[in-house]
Amino acid sequence: MNLEQLSQAIEEERKVCLEEIKEVDNIDKLNLFKGKHIGKKSLLTELFASMRNVDANDKKEYGKMLTSFREEVNSLFVNKEKELADKKLLEKINNEKVDITLPPYSLPLGSYHPLTLITEEMVSFFKGLGFEVASGPEVETERNNFELVNIPSDHPSRDMQDSFVVDKGIVLRSHTSAVQSRVMQSANGQSPIKIICPGKVYRRDSDATHSHQFEQMEGLVISSDATFANLLELLTKVLRHLFGEKREVRFRPSYFPFTEPSIEADISCFECNGKGCSLCKHTGWIEILGAGMVHPNVLRLNGYDDNKVQGFAFGIGIDRVAMLKYGIDDIKRFYLDDVRFLRQFKKE
Amino acid sequence: MLFSYNLLSEIIDLKNIDVSTLTERLTFSGFEVEDVLKMASGDKLVIGQIIECKKHPDSDHLHLLKVDCGEEGILPIVCGAPNARVGLKVIVALVGCNLPALNIVIKESEIRGYDSKGMCCSLVELGVNKEFLTEKQLNGIEELPEDAPIGERDVLSYLKLDDTILDINVLPNRPDCLSYLGMAREIAGLFNLESPSVPKVLSNDLPSIVAVGSNTAHCVRFDILSIRDAVSVKNTPLKIRNFLEASGVRSISPLVDLGNFTMLLSGQPINVYDADKNPFGKYIVRDDYEGEFIAFDNKKYELKKGDLVVSDGERNLCLAGIMASIDAPVKENTTKVDIEFAIFDHVSIRHTSSRLGLTSFSQQLFSKERNPLLVNESIDILLSLLPYFLESYTITSYSSYDGFKQERVRIPFSLEKLNKRLGSSYTEDEVKKVFSSYRFDYDGHSVLPPIDRVDILEQCDLDEEIFRYYDASKVTPSIANFPISIPSDDSRRENLNIIRSMLVCRGLSECISYTLLSKEEDRSFRVFDNDESYRVLNPMTNIHEYVRSDILSSMYSLIEYNKRNQNNDLALFEISDVDTKKGVKTYLSIGLSDDLKMMDQAKAHSYSFFDIKGHILSILEKLNINPSRYRLVPSSNNSFHPYQSADLYIGKDLVATFGKIHPSISSDNIYLAEINLGYLLDLKGMKTKFVAYSTFPIVKRDLSFKLYNGVTYEAIKKSIMKIKDESIIDVHLFDYFRDKKTNSDYIGITIYLGSDKKTLKDEEINASIEKVILAVKGDLGLVLKGQDDE
Numbered sequence A: 001m002n003l004e005q006l007s008q009a010i011e012e013e014r015k016v017c018l019e020e021i022k023e024v025d026n027i028d029k030l031n032l033f034k035g036k037h038i039g040k041k042s043l044l045t046e047l048f049a050s051m052r053n054v055d056a057n058d059k060k061e062y063g064k065m066l067t068s069f070r071e072e073v074n075s076l077f078v079n080k081e082k083e084l085a086d087k088k089l090l091e092k093i094n095n096e097k098v099d100i101t102l103p104p105y106s107l108p109l110g111s112y113h114p115l116t117l118i119t120e121e122m123v124s125f126f127k128g129l130g131f132e133v134a135s136g137p138e139v140e141t142e143r144n145n146f147e148l149v150n151i152p153s154d155h156p157s158r159d160m161q162d163s164f165v166v167d168k169g170i171v172l173r174s175h176t177s178a179v180q181s182r183v184m185q186s187a188n189g190q191s192p193i194k195i196i197c198p199g200k201v202y203r204r205d206s207d208a209t210h211s212h213q214f215e216q217m218e219g220l221v222i223s224s225d226a227t228f229a230n231l232l233e234l235l236t237k238v239l240r241h242l243f244g245e246k247r248e249v250r251f252r253p254s255y256f257p258f259t260e261p262s263i264e265a266d267i268s269c270f271e272c273n274g275k276g277c278s279l280c281k282h283t284g285w286i287e288i289l290g291a292g293m294v295h296p297n298v299l300r301l302n303g304y305d306d307n308k309v310q311g312f313a314f315g316i317g318i319d320r321v322a323m324l325k326y327g328i329d330d331i332k333r334f335y336l337d338d339v340r341f342l343r344q345f346k347k348e
Numbered sequence B: 001m002l003f004s005y006n007l008l009s010e011i012i013d014l015k016n017i018d019v020s021t022l023t024e025r026l027t028f029s030g031f032e033v034e035d036v037l038k039m040a041s042g043d044k045l046v047i048g049q050i051i052e053c054k055k056h057p058d059s060d061h062l063h064l065l066k067v068d069c070g071e072e073g074i075l076p077i078v079c080g081a082p083n084a085r086v087g088l089k090v091i092v093a094l095v096g097c098n099l100p101a102l103n104i105v106i107k108e109s110e111i112r113g114y115d116s117k118g119m120c121c122s123l124v125e126l127g128v129n130k131e132f133l134t135e136k137q138l139n140g141i142e143e144l145p146e147d148a149p150i151g152e153r154d155v156l157s158y159l160k161l162d163d164t165i166l167d168i169n170v171l172p173n174r175p176d177c178l179s180y181l182g183m184a185r186e187i188a189g190l191f192n193l194e195s196p197s198v199p200k201v202l203s204n205d206l207p208s209i210v211a212v213g214s215n216t217a218h219c220v221r222f223d224i225l226s227i228r229d230a231v232s233v234k235n236t237p238l239k240i241r242n243f244l245e246a247s248g249v250r251s252i253s254p255l256v257d258l259g260n261f262t263m264l265l266s267g268q269p270i271n272v273y274d275a276d277k278n279p280f281g282k283y284i285v286r287d288d289y290e291g292e293f294i295a296f297d298n299k300k301y302e303l304k305k306g307d308l309v310v311s312d313g314e315r316n317l318c319l320a321g322i323m324a325s326i327d328a329p330v331k332e333n334t335t336k337v338d339i340e341f342a343i344f345d346h347v348s349i350r351h352t353s354s355r356l357g358l359t360s361f362s363q364q365l366f367s368k369e370r371n372p373l374l375v376n377e378s379i380d381i382l383l384s385l386l387p388y389f390l391e392s393y394t395i396t397s398y399s400s401y402d403g404f405k406q407e408r409v410r411i412p413f414s415l416e417k418l419n420k421r422l423g424s425s426y427t428e429d430e431v432k433k434v435f436s437s438y439r440f441d442y443d444g445h446s447v448l449p450p451i452d453r454v455d456i457l458e459q460c461d462l463d464e465e466i467f468r469y470y471d472a473s474k475v476t477p478s479i480a481n482f483p484i485s486i487p488s489d490d491s492r493r494e495n496l497n498i499i500r501s502m503l504v505c506r507g508l509s510e511c512i513s514y515t516l517l518s519k520e521e522d523r524s525f526r527v528f529d530n531d532e533s534y535r536v537l538n539p540m541t542n543i544h545e546y547v548r549s550d551i552l553s554s555m556y557s558l559i560e561y562n563k564r565n566q567n568n569d570l571a572l573f574e575i576s577d578v579d580t581k582k583g584v585k586t587y588l589s590i591g592l593s594d595d596l597k598m599m600d601q602a603k604a605h606s607y608s609f610f611d612i613k614g615h616i617l618s619i620l621e622k623l624n625i626n627p628s629r630y631r632l633v634p635s636s637n638n639s640f641h642p643y644q645s646a647d648l649y650i651g652k653d654l655v656a657t658f659g660k661i662h663p664s665i666s667s668d669n670i671y672l673a674e675i676n677l678g679y680l681l682d683l684k685g686m687k688t689k690f691v692a693y694s695t696f697p698i699v700k701r702d703l704s705f706k707l708y709n710g711v712t713y714e715a716i717k718k719s720i721m722k723i724k725d726e727s728i729i730d731v732h733l734f735d736y737f738r739d740k741k742t743n744s745d746y747i748g749i750t751i752y753l754g755s756d757k758k759t760l761k762d763e764e765i766n767a768s769i770e771k772v773i774l775a776v777k778g779d780l781g782l783v784l785k786g787q788d789d790e
């Protein structure tokens, strides 16, 4: 075979290949194509075999033409193979379509009790300022609950808090201030003290905003020079932390047996922004907590020299904060624990 | 306490201080004004006279009136009041009149075919408190006196009802302000007005005919003023009646009103004795009486030593400061009265009245501390009021027992100390201004407060006066001097919060329930503590009487409560401290009911023992408490299903009980757990230390055994794990099923084999598996499924 004949044969074979590859639409046909045109019994193999009979001068050109053609056919095969694979993958993907709006395979999350959410929010605020969390028993001595926080048995303000009596000299604590005296007693006159004490307290009282059981958080700071100004700063910050940076905070003088001077803090109503609504009883302000400078008598009763240390205390009703923050209408909901109520509170 | 603005302005000059200014200043100086009420209100009112009164032809109660309203002319009014009649002078609300008490504005209208141009009013419709009105006033229109001026527009002022009532919250440290005089003095201080003074009226020349005395240190002052030939006025003057009512005190009779009005003004409790009932003319206060006391209303009380009584030497005339005895009520028409001005120890009065459950206006005043020196001005106040209540009288005697040792001490005051404590910068002038406004005698380093201010004892009391006198903004919030400190370890609390969060992530909702339980609740579901719980001696209801020493019964109550409210498929938990007689414990309770609900695509299932077990073991795992440290045994607690419950022990300590509720308690699918979480939190978890793992392949082989005689999974696992063959790494359960045809149980387990030195060969694997089969057969008598003798 001379070069011209070869060229002709290649041309014919090319035509056939191009025709046939068009018809290939699956892997079996592609394999047939491969066997017929590239395999051992293919024309191409035959042509390569015929090389030994070619004139020595043409051999190089002959080989070149054949190699080039082999690459041509090979690439037809490879391209087709890729085309088929792509097609197959696409088909597979198309068959794997899901409705992404269907619900997931998952347990629904549970929920935190709203009083926990408020407590933890405040605890994390105060821990950031180096406060420690203190606790004490709920069955408490009258001495810790009353006497050591400057409420002797003949004090008129015992009328303010009607407590549950468990035994002679033993009550259910009526405020978390009871923890104050425990902490001070065990500190043995050392300062500084910086504590918060969240916990349950009990009073003989019951209506839509009062429950015989509720939660309070007490704060106490004792040091050589902690000031009333510190207290006002701290309360302003924590109330804005709880109710939003835009809240205005105001302080009114008040009275508590364990602090003097005493104050109550109000925040501007977040419902009406101070214009007046039913939540704030048309005053534009919501009463939120009580606080003051620790009464020197409390310091003395608990083993401190009131000429050397001073400090402040505050008490916040957790239930009240939660009711305001979440718009809860009745304090009893916290303790009835209806799951339709509970499941609304998720975030910690 | 309720204060009439008009009465206050009779005591001090409030000309330039309107109600809102007063309210604002009081509220920001420690006297919160809780409410501001109008005594009565209505803006377009006029006095009229009914000149014609016909029955409405189509109604059995309506009248057709013609009312002469002076300049307003004669108005037709349809009126339903039964007491409407010709000649009666009435209050007419004209068209356009706003009546806030009814929340209406009067309109011209047609009532069953007849024009009506106004409304005849009762005092209720003007907003007067019903409690102070008679039955007649409540049931009809107000009947004005015959001389009422027709056409008068300022009706409220004519009726002396143009007053505003301030409800001021007087806090316990200011008993002096529980009176008009005291409150007026406070207001005078706040506004720099001249402080009211009481002119001396009591004559020094009066004889002391009546004998008075006290044989107890709990009464340091006891005065009797005797009035004879007393003739009361017919009615207490309208103005005073309205002042009484504005202050929340009902007008009763001139003599009673005299006492009450004096009390309101002075803050001094007054007791009026009928001198006819005390022929001995003797009043002795004693505290050594024991026995029965019959009150004026015939109720009997048991008195103890320490209770103060006033006696005439033989009989008890009254329980001092609290109530009169049956022997000493004042007759309506008595002409001889002895009036008591006493100071009883406020603590004694408080104790006696709270023990006997008695309370009254005067008792409340007596329960507050009061300087005995104030008795003198109270007597002067009463004397100056007498002419309003008595037409004629003679004062015959004044006797005073005075055992009060006056001790007025100056209180040291340092401006520097004040500013250090408050972080403020008050000046000497500012401090001086406060002290002079409040009548405090200040000499630059000490203060002498006036006699009425029993609350001023040391510098902090003065700090408070200065703080509350000025706006709170005088103290600038600041962080300066706030102590820094490094908090100690709080990992117990942090771990508790981690467990809480984990349970929330596992789908449980947190609860907080009541600490106080009923007796029945307290006795049910005890896991840890079978001691008596603390019991409240003064419960509000027996539903809340016992201090729980376990929280499981609360959890069961919550489940029951929710199920009653159609809330099923519950997954709840509560973490709470409980106060037991053995100390404070921290417990965790879990409750599951009905089905585990997944998001609605995944498969739900009925809760089983293994769901609650999963929660418990995950807590232990989270706290890094290795399974080798605890053991599970069938629970001995009889509130639980005997075959679907477990007790978890660490050493000898019971740490948790969990499982299905006993079918005799509830037939519902309920699982409960009680865990001594505090115990687990206090336990030291394992130290975490990395262990290298094999890099050679692990091989798994499954084996199924037929089960006999209650052989447990744990027993099989133990039997396999104790084989001395290093290539056996672990055993897992892969199946547990019952063949329904043969009623036999089968267990499928996977054996994990491997080596950290090489890849195991088939022969080695088979040899190990042979050992497993032999061990299980040898130890437990189990054979492979299919090789049994069926």
Ligand SMILES: [Zn+2]
Pocket (backbone or CB within 6 Å): A269, A270, A271, A272, A273, A274, A275, A276, A277, A278, A279, A280, A281, A282, A284, A285
């Ligand atoms: Zn509002």
